[in-house]
Amino acid sequence: MGRTHTAGVAENAKEHHLRVALGSGESLEKGLKDRASVIIGRDASCDIIIHDAKASRKHCRLSRNGAEYLLEDLGSRNGTLVNGVKISGPMTLQHKQTFQIGDTMFFIGQ
Numbered sequence: 001m002g003r004t005h006t007a008g009v010a011e012n013a014k015e016h017h018l019r020v021a022l023g024s025g026e027s028l029e030k031g032l033k034d035r036a037s038v039i040i041g042r043d044a045s046c047d048i049i050i051h052d053a054k055a056s057r058k059h060c061r062l063s064r065n066g067a068e069y070l071l072e073d074l075g076s077r078n079g080t081l082v083n084g085v086k087i088s089g090p091m092t093l094q095h096k097q098t099f100q101i102g103d104t105m106f107f108i109g110q
Contacts, residue, residue, distance in 0.1 A: 037063035039074070040101060054078050054102025069093040078102060 038047035043057035050059075056076035063070040072090040073080040080087050081100040093099065098107045 035064070037061050041074075041076075050101060050104050052102035052104045055104065059101050071099055076101075 035047070039058055039061050040046060040048040040050060040055075041057050041059035042050065042052065042055050046058060056074070056078070058074050059076045060074055060080045061072045063072070069092070070090055071080065071082065071087065071093055073087055082091055082093070083097055084100070098105060100106065
């Protein structure tokens with residue numbers, strides 16, 4: 001049983017961000033303005049690196065198309081959950097939906 005981490009995607013008038021709030025009170029923010037997509041996982045080559053033993057090296061891809069986000073599991077061992085349900089293919093995320101990678105929680109917000 002690992003410590004639960006939280007993360008979120010915030011929409012800003014100037015730039016979209018992927019915001020990760022760590023359990024220690026620290027946070028990570030990644031600008032998405034110039035990026036069509038980011039890879040999230042444990043591997044050092046990922047755009048967003050999470051230290052979660054239940055996450056795969058390259059766990060999922062989060063792509064932005066305007067104000068929408070597409071979440072795609074990259075064949076991870078433990079899967080990616082949206083609102084607590086394991087996804088079986090690419091999924092468009094709506095405002096206030098959550099997604100989970102291992103013990104790390106993400107949410108879509110403005």
